[in-house]
Amino acid sequence: MMHTRGNRRDYDRWAAAGNPGWDYASILPYFKKWENIDQIPELANDTVYHSTAGELTLQYPNWRTPLSDAFLQAGVETGGRLVDYNGEKQIGYSIVQFTMQNGTRMSSSRAFLHPIRTRKNFDIAKNAVVTKILIDPETSKAYGVEFVKDGKKFVVKARKEVILSAGAINSPQLLMLSGVGPKDHLTENNITTIADLPVGYNLQDHWALGGLTFLINTTNSIRSERVASIDNIIEYYTQRTGPLGAPSGTEALAFIDTKDPTNEDGYPDLELLFVGGSIVSQPFYKTAFSIDDRIYKKVYQPIETRDTWMVFPMILLPESRGRIMLRDNSPWSKPLIYANYFSDNGHDQKVILHGIRKVIELSKTKAFQRFGSKLHDIPLPNCAHHGFNTDNYWFCAMKTITNTIYHHCGTNKMGPSSDPSAVVDPRLRVHGVGALRVVDASVMPHVPAAHTNAPTLMIAEKAADMIKEDWGISVGK
Numbered sequence: 287m288m289h290t291r292g293n294r295r296d297y298d299r300w301a302a303a304g305n306p307g308w309d310y311a312s313i314l315p316y317f318k319k320w321e322n323i324d325q326i327p328e329l330a331n332d333t334v335y336h337s338t339a340g341e342l343t344l345q346y347p348n349w350r351t352p353l354s355d356a357f358l359q360a361g362v363e364t365g366g367r368l369v370d371y372n373g374e375k376q377i378g379y380s381i382v383q384f385t386m387q388n389g390t391r392m393s394s395s396r397a398f399l400h401p402i403r404t405r406k407n408f409d410i411a412k413n414a415v416v417t418k419i420l421i422d423p424e425t426s427k428a429y430g431v432e433f434v435k436d437g438k439k440f441v442v443k444a445r446k447e448v449i450l451s452a453g454a455i456n457s458p459q460l461l462m463l464s465g466v467g468p469k470d471h472l473t474e475n476n477i478t479t480i481a482d483l484p485v486g487y488n489l490q491d492h493w494a495l496g497g498l499t500f501l502i503n504t505t506n507s508i509r510s511e512r513v514a515s516i517d518n519i520i521e522y523y524t525q526r527t528g529p530l531g532a533p534s535g536t537e538a539l540a541f542i543d544t545k546d547p548t549n550e551d552g553y554p555d556l557e558l559l560f561v562g563g564s565i566v567s568q569p570f571y572k573t574a575f576s577i578d579d580r581i582y583k584k585v586y587q588p589i590e591t592r593d594t595w596m597v598f599p600m601i602l603l604p605e606s607r608g609r610i611m612l613r614d615n616s617p618w619s620k621p622l623i624y625a626n627y628f629s630d631n632g633h634d635q636k637v638i639l640h641g642i643r644k645v646i647e648l649s650k651t652k653a654f655q656r657f658g659s660k661l662h663d664i665p666l667p668n669c670a671h672h673g674f675n676t677d678n679y680w681f682c683a684m685k686t687i688t689n690t691i692y693h694h695c696g697t698n699k700m701g702p703s704s705d706p707s708a709v710v711d712p713r714l715r716v717h718g719v720g721a722l723r724v725v726d727a728s729v730m731p732h733v734p735a736a737h738t739n740a741p742t743l744m745i746a747e748k749a750a751d752m753i754k755e756d757w758g759i760s761v762g763k
């Protein structure tokens with residue numbers, strides 16, 4: 287996974303919203319605690335921001351296209367700088383740091399669960415679905431969970447507390463199914479309210495324009511028919527190197543502050559995520575990016591055999607807010623996800639437009655012209671009437687190929703009891719419910735200027751200390 291921490295101001299904002307202990311100086315040790323960056327020695331030297339002692343290893347991709355270097359050089363040619371975006375300052379261009387080890391994924395499970403799986407005080411039920419958090423309606427105290435495994439219902443009781451970590455979509459669903467949520471919404475779903483809280487509101491995500499494609503006249507991009515060669519397969523399985531060790535084609539990125547573009551210590555509201563290929567690089571991408579058949583045939587089929595690169599211009603500090611709601615009161619029904627990406631009077635779209643213009647500028651630099659880079663200019667059929675490459679064309683394109691970056695968060699917002707939009711307190715305990723804590727991306731008050739995996743791991747690591755502290759267990763340093 288891409289590994290980005292965000293900006294110090296993200297966490298200072300969390301703290302300023304009434305959450306002591308969440309400012310950047312306080313949470314930086316938790317980012318470092320689980321990090322092992324010894325495979326990127328030039329960053330490992332910066333011990334203020336990095337560590338080599340943690341469980342989760344980081345790597346640059348073992349293999350990438352030369353187009354990613356062109357992306358970095360183009361950034362420098364246009365006035366940007368190279369940066370360790372997980373260091374002191376975030377603005378600039380960089381190869382992506384990935385959670386990897388020796389060309390394979392270093393998942394949270396591999397880093398944190400595998401080493402402790404034989405502990406006697408650790409039990410994990412695989413393929414089990416939690417259907418309800420059990421909360422005593424008299425005392426409003428959680429005492430266990432109900433779950434279903436192999437078609438059978440089980441109840442497990444908690445001696446101390448229940449910790450909910452089902453993510454920004456399912457944690458609010460489970461809370462609401464269990465009687466914790468907005469009273470009117472619970473009532474309309476025939477659920478008795480135990481705590482009337484704004485669960486499910488404040489949904490935030492990073493979305494991007496998809497399909498912004500550039501053609502090149504060399505064979506340097508990722509193309510599945512070249513990647514999946516016998517030689518590459520053998521190389522990957524024997525040495526864990528080569529194109530098959532490249533994580534998903536995302537190779538480089540830039541963090542940009544559109545409000546203050548020349549400030550090296552800015553607060554980025556835009557990310558440019560560079561991919562050494564595009565929708566046409568491999569047949570599956572059409573499905574993965576949910577590209578409509580009619581659009582694909584008209585816009586992308588004509589370049590299906592070409593070498594290409596692509597950038598996702600992504601909003602980092604969105605003003606739009608969505609909501610998670612229950613479809614009904616069954617735990618087997620998928621919750622309703624209202625992303626509401628375009629509900630913010632155009633701010634987020636203007637930031638993306640800035641990104642599109644910047645990417646086009648990058649494509650014209652010497653660095654990219656070495657590959658003959660050219661903006662793919664077959665217009666989207668439903669936007670063509672605006673005139674290709676006009677602002678209105680791109681606004682229309684954003685609504686036509688809108689990609690989530692899957693950074694959903696904020697739906698059980700952390701905040702003090704005086705904040706009517708808060709669901710959990712700064713120690714992640716659900717307001718008004720005893721013995722129930724939420725530890726996942728749903729507690730983020732604002733989405734950070736980061737891909738959300740590392741910030742979620744930071745939350746988990748800090749929560750582990752808070753839980754120990756609250757139960758009188760000493761916290762190791």
Ligand SMILES: Cc1cc2nc3c(=O)[nH]c(=O)nc-3n(C[C@H](O)[C@H](O)[C@H](O)COP(=O)(O)OP(=O)(O)OC[C@H]3O[C@@H](n4cnc5c(N)ncnc54)[C@H](O)[C@@H]3O)c2cc1C
Nearest residue numbers: 287288415416451452453456692726727737738739740742
């Ligand atoms: C396709 C994709 C790619 C991504 N890539 C990146 C990336 O490269 N870098 C990055 O930083 N972030 C990335 N993210 C975002 C990142 O994965 C999330 O921000 C992060 O995993 C959030 O952690 P979480 O603990 O809140 O939720 P999750 O990781 O979603 O964990 C919640 C867990 O709860 C389980 N669960 C839910 N409901 C129930 C239930 N009723 N009973 C039992 N179990 C339940 C789920 O199965 C899941 O295992 C990506 C997300 C997606 C979807």
